[in-house]
Every structure is written in C-alpha cells, then in structure tokens.
Amino acid sequence: MNHLQGKKSSDKEGKSQSSLVSKLFRASKPSPPKPDLKKETSELETNDSQTDKQLETESKIKSLGIEKDLRSDMVKMEQFFQKLGKKPNSSSINLNNCGLTLDDIAELVALLPLLPDLEELDISWNNFIGGALKPIMLQLHHVSKLKIIRLNNCRLTVDDVLELGEVLKTSPDLEELNLSWNSCVGGNLSQILQGIQEGSKVQILRLIDCDLTAEDAASVGHVLLLMQNLKVFDLSINRNIGCNLTVIAQGLKNTPWLNILKLHTCGLTQDSIQILGTAFGHLSELRELDLSGNKELGGGFKDSAAHLAHLKYLQVLDLHQCSLLEEDVASLTQVIPLLSSLQELDLSANKKVGSSSENLLSRLRFLPELATLLINGCALGKDAFAALAEASMYLPALKILDLSWNKYVGGNLNMLLETLKLSAALQVLRLRSCSLVAEDMTFLASVMQTGHLAKLQQLDLSYNDNISNEGWAVFSQNVPFLKELTELDISLRPANFRECGLWFGHLLNGLTKLPLLSELGIQRWRIPEPQEEELEYFNQEHKRNIHFDYGGFQ
The missing domain is CATH 3.80.10.10 (Ribonuclease Inhibitor)
Incomplete structure (x- = not known):
C-alpha cells in the first residue's frame, strides 16, 4: 500500500509539472503489462531528481545572465553620471545645469527603465531639453513613484508642455512641480494642469517667469481647488496675473496648509490687496508673503491692510518696491505690530517710508523676533531715522x-x-x-x-x-x-x-x-x-x- 500511495503522489506531482517536463525531457518508455512498483517508483524518483537538477541549472544560468546584465547596466549608469560630475542614485536624478547634449539626453532615456524606484527628476537649466522632452516623458509613464519634477529654464516647446500634461495624469504621488523660466508654459498651462486630479499630493508649485496669461491665471485658480495639500505657491514675474486675481484668490481658500505665497512682479494693482484679503482668513498657516515689485500696488493698503492681521503666524513680509504711499504706511503702522511672529520685514525702495514712517518704524519694537530688517533706499529723514534708532534697541534677535x-x-x-x-x-x-x-x-x-x-x-x-x-x-x-x-x-x-x-x-x-x-x-x-x-x-x-x-x- 505504501508503494501505491507513493505512486499516486508521484503521479499527481508529475501532472502538475507536465508542461515543463515535456519541454525538458523526452517521453518515458512504455510500462510493461505487469509493472514492477518498486522499479517504477525508483524511475519516477530518478526523473524527479533529474527535473530538479535541470531546473536548478536553468535557474542558475538565468540568474547569471540577469546579474551580468545588471552589472553591465550599472557600469553604463556610473559612466553616464560620472562624466557629468554626478553620482548615480536609484531614487534621484539631479542633472541641474549639466550642459546636457542631445546624445546625453538619448543616454538618459535609455537608463530611465533601469530606475523603477525614481522619485526625483531635476534636469533644469539645460537648453537642449527643449524639443527633446517627449522620449523622457514617455519613459516616465512607467515610473509610478515619481514625486518631484523640476524643468526650470529648459526652453520647453509646446509639444513638451503637452507631453508633460499626459505624464502628470499617471503621477498620483507627485509632490513638487517646477517649470519656472519656460515661456512656452504661458498660454498652455491648462494642458499641463489637466493632469492634476482631485486629492492631489502636490505640495510645491513654482511657475516663475512663465509668461502666463490671464487665461492661465484662471486655470491655476481652478486647479487650486484640487490642491488641498499645497504648501509653496510661486507665480512671481508673471505680469498678467494681476488682472485675473479673483479666481486665484478663490482657489487659495482651499489651500489651508499653504506656507509660502509669492506674487513678486505680478502686475498687482490697488484692488489686489482687497481681492487677496478675502483669502487671507483661510490661510492660517501662511509663513511667507511676497508682494514685492508690484509698482501699481501703492494706495492698495489704505483700506485693506487690515486683512494682513489674519496672518497671525506670518514670519516674512516682503513689500519692497511697491510704491507705497503715505496712506499705505499709515495703515501698515496699525497692522504690522500685530504680526508678532514676524522675523523678516522688507520695506526697501519705498521712498514715502522715509518721509512718513516715524510711527511705523517706532512700532517695530513690538516685533521681538525680528531678525532681518531691510529698509534700503527709503529716503529716511531725521525723524524716521531717530524713530528707527530708538525702536531697534528692542530688537534683540536682529x-x-x-x-x-x-x-x-x-x-x-x-x-x-x-x-x-x-x-x-x-x-x-x-x-x-x-x-x-x-x-x-x-x-x-x-x-x-x-x-x-x-x-x-x-x-x-x-x-x-x-x-x-x-x-x-x-x-x-x-x-x-x-x-x-x-x-x-x-x-x-x-x-x-x-x-x-x-x-x-x-x-x-x-x-x-x-x-x-x-x-x-x-x-x-x-x-x-x-x-x-x-x-x-x-x-x-x-x-x-x-x-x-x-x-x-x-
């Protein structure tokens, strides 16, 4: 009976491996009319042993081949990064300002499939990327862990921008997108942002000097509704943003974790502070606000400076070169002392600060954490300088x-x-x-x-x-x-x-x-x-x- 049970067990195992065995071995000889169970069991055990050895040999050969290929790939990868002065990293590619050529880009495209765990791609400040981004983006479709994309100043073309939009649809874990200093983004931003989905994990969005249009401003305003995790938002040096700020302000109400908001040189006008002010009450986590370089902003703080009081944890306020008027300075005098967490204040290049800032500068004493005070080019007069000198004695962190x-x-x-x-x-x-x-x-x-x-x-x-x-x-x-x-x-x-x-x-x-x-x-x-x-x-x-x-x- 034991021999029969052994035969049944061997027959069952043999059937489960029949397809593999048929490929590796020739058919066994026909059994005699009266089989010898011991002999048959012995033969089966021998065949099983041969099968195991064959599979083991095949596995070793395959393993050696894979290891050889991996070693070859690693050598290619090390050589590529070494010639660019970088070290290979399976999760990060940082080739910022490496002077990439078209040949380098082709090599990079070939290496990307070897990096399934890639999380960061930074190829900023490389002129040859423009017009050659598509093959890179096609490879990124298969990189499911991508979290950071930086393409600053790459001379992106319209085709590059469109391909990037497709990639974002397959990058649910993206946390940072930086496309600054690419003029072709302007007028095509909606094609990129269509890849941003509900519940987006994006925390950093930088679109500095992208020649954005009023329509782009509307697009980015709408997508902010999907970006509840946003922490850094920089639209600086896009002069057409100011004329369509209402949609952006509405979108900012849905970014409760925003830490940094930069709108330097964005064409903001007197009405802009009133418009932005409607969102400030929803930005309790805001730490840095940059409204500098907006020369038409003068007069806007007259009746709207009070909105800044909502930003109780604000640490950096940059208002340099905003053409502030005397009435702006008077309003800020009432508000700035309430920003007790302020660590950096820049009022530079505002001439009226020096002629009407006695009260404003004297109120700086209520900012015990102030570490940076920039008031260059403010035409300080006798009274203003005396007020500053007196108040600065109460700034131990300066x-x-x-x-x-x-x-x-x-x-x-x-x-x-x-x-x-x-x-x-x-x-x-x-x-x-x-x-x-x-x-x-x-x-x-x-x-x-x-x-x-x-x-x-x-x-x-x-x-x-x-x-x-x-x-x-x-x-x-x-x-x-x-x-x-x-x-x-x-x-x-x-x-x-x-x-x-x-x-x-x-x-x-x-x-x-x-x-x-x-x-x-x-x-x-x-x-x-x-x-x-x-x-x-x-x-x-x-x-x-x-x-x-x-x-x-x-």
Whole structure:
C-alpha cells in the first residue's frame, strides 16, 4: 500500500509539472503489462531528481545572465553620471545645469527603465531639453513613484508642455512641480494642469517667469481647488496675473496648509490687496508673503491692510518696491505690530517710508523676533531715522540690518550706538552709499573695540566716497576686532577712482588676523606700487583663499 500511495503522489506531482517536463525531457518508455512498483517508483524518483537538477541549472544560468546584465547596466549608469560630475542614485536624478547634449539626453532615456524606484527628476537649466522632452516623458509613464519634477529654464516647446500634461495624469504621488523660466508654459498651462486630479499630493508649485496669461491665471485658480495639500505657491514675474486675481484668490481658500505665497512682479494693482484679503482668513498657516515689485500696488493698503492681521503666524513680509504711499504706511503702522511672529520685514525702495514712517518704524519694537530688517533706499529723514534708532534697541534677535542708499545715515551713525551695543546677534550690516564720513568710521571703530560687533560676518561700506584717508585708517586699524568677518566691501562708486593711502597697509595687516575672511571688495581703488607689492606678498606668504575684487589695478 505504501508503494501505491507513493505512486499516486508521484503521479499527481508529475501532472502538475507536465508542461515543463515535456519541454525538458523526452517521453518515458512504455510500462510493461505487469509493472514492477518498486522499479517504477525508483524511475519516477530518478526523473524527479533529474527535473530538479535541470531546473536548478536553468535557474542558475538565468540568474547569471540577469546579474551580468545588471552589472553591465550599472557600469553604463556610473559612466553616464560620472562624466557629468554626478553620482548615480536609484531614487534621484539631479542633472541641474549639466550642459546636457542631445546624445546625453538619448543616454538618459535609455537608463530611465533601469530606475523603477525614481522619485526625483531635476534636469533644469539645460537648453537642449527643449524639443527633446517627449522620449523622457514617455519613459516616465512607467515610473509610478515619481514625486518631484523640476524643468526650470529648459526652453520647453509646446509639444513638451503637452507631453508633460499626459505624464502628470499617471503621477498620483507627485509632490513638487517646477517649470519656472519656460515661456512656452504661458498660454498652455491648462494642458499641463489637466493632469492634476482631485486629492492631489502636490505640495510645491513654482511657475516663475512663465509668461502666463490671464487665461492661465484662471486655470491655476481652478486647479487650486484640487490642491488641498499645497504648501509653496510661486507665480512671481508673471505680469498678467494681476488682472485675473479673483479666481486665484478663490482657489487659495482651499489651500489651508499653504506656507509660502509669492506674487513678486505680478502686475498687482490697488484692488489686489482687497481681492487677496478675502483669502487671507483661510490661510492660517501662511509663513511667507511676497508682494514685492508690484509698482501699481501703492494706495492698495489704505483700506485693506487690515486683512494682513489674519496672518497671525506670518514670519516674512516682503513689500519692497511697491510704491507705497503715505496712506499705505499709515495703515501698515496699525497692522504690522500685530504680526508678532514676524522675523523678516522688507520695506526697501519705498521712498514715502522715509518721509512718513516715524510711527511705523517706532512700532517695530513690538516685533521681538525680528531678525532681518531691510529698509534700503527709503529716503529716511531725521525723524524716521531717530524713530528707527530708538525702536531697534528692542530688537534683540536682529541679525541683518540694511540701511543702504539712505543719505541721512552719514554723519549720524552714532544714533545707532545703543542698537549696535545691544544687538549681540548682528551678523550682516549694510551701509552702502550712506554718505558716511570720517566721524562715522571713528564711531564704528569704537564699537568694534568694545566687542559689540563680535558676531559680524558681512560688512558693506561701499560707495561712501567722502570718507577721508584718516577715516579709513582708523577703521583699518580696528578691523582685527571683527574676528568672524567673512566679507568686507569698501569699493568706490563706478567711474570714481582714488589713490589708496597708507591705511591700506594697516588693512592688509588686519586681514592676517581675520581667519574667516574670504571676500574683500576694493573696486576702483588705485593701489600704488609699494601697496601692490604688499598685496602680492600677502597672497604668497599667508596662502589665504581670499578673493580680492578690485577689477584690475588702475
């Protein structure tokens, strides 16, 4: 009975493998009329053993072939990335600004099928991508894990744009799309965004300088309704957006997790703040708002600045070059103190800020976390500068202060004495073209001596041509106190050349005591032969990696 059970078991197993066995072996001999069960069982066991060995051999051969192919593919991949100065990565292709040629693109297309786990594709700033994107996109149809696509400045064509739209339909996990600096996106954006589906996972959408039209603005506004996970939205340098902002504002109401909104140079008008304001109440997570470069925005804050008060956690507010009027400044005076989380404020290139900003600048004291204050080119007057000096004493977190292009600072820098003493965290101080004089340099040197600028890393004193040689001398002698300084600029104005005095020797001597200095701007200073020899000696003797930006000796 045991022999019979063994036969039935073997027969069953043999039937399950019959198709494979028929391919590997010839038919067995006919059984005699009275079979010998022991012999038959033995033969079956022998056949099974032969089958197992054959399958094992075939598996090994196949495995060796696969491994050989994989090794060959890996070598090709390593060679491709190595010639472009990159390292191969199965989940990320970053060939940003690699000067790809058409041959490189062909190689890339051939390699893409070997990367089924690809999550990031960045081929930005490669001119030859334009018109050659289709084969790449065809391969991406089979990459189901793709999360990031960056195609900045690739000179995309209309055909490229249309093919990209098809790819987005098969990329449900996409989290970032960046098509900035591709003019052909303009007028064709709807063809791309049609790939965005309900419940989209996209968190970052950047379309900077894409020549977007009013119709594109409507398209992006409608697709925002599907992008509840959006965190970064940048439409900067698209001047036709402002005329169709209503649809975008409506769409923004459906992006509750938005952290960054950038509309720099988008043709915004006086009505734009009122339109955007309707969405601000829905953007409780907004951390950065950039409305800069919109020169027709002036007057828009007069009755609508209150909308900003909804952004209680706002950390960055950029309003530079917005042609703010006095009534705008008056309204912002009431609102900005309510933004207690503000860390960066840029009011630069708004002339009216300097003539009517006494109250606004005095209110900065209510922003204890303010780390960056940019008010260059604001035509600060006496009262405004005095208000700023007083308020800045209450900004212990201040790291970056830019007062450039404000002439009143010259001769009055001492008004910032208490600020410079108390701002122990100050790392960047820019005083370009502030009409500084020797007295200002003496004051600055005294502050340096007391160690209150010990954390300073960047100091810009350029375009202050009225500083005497005595002023530069006292400053140069005290430069060693700025132990953490990495950049120093004392360049003169264009076309205004001047002889270096003996102070240049003091400056070079001071540089030997600044171990972190890497950049020194001395443009348009004429360096006499003795000082030129000192400079050459400095470079040879100290072997410091300092870039002397002098534009050639004159």
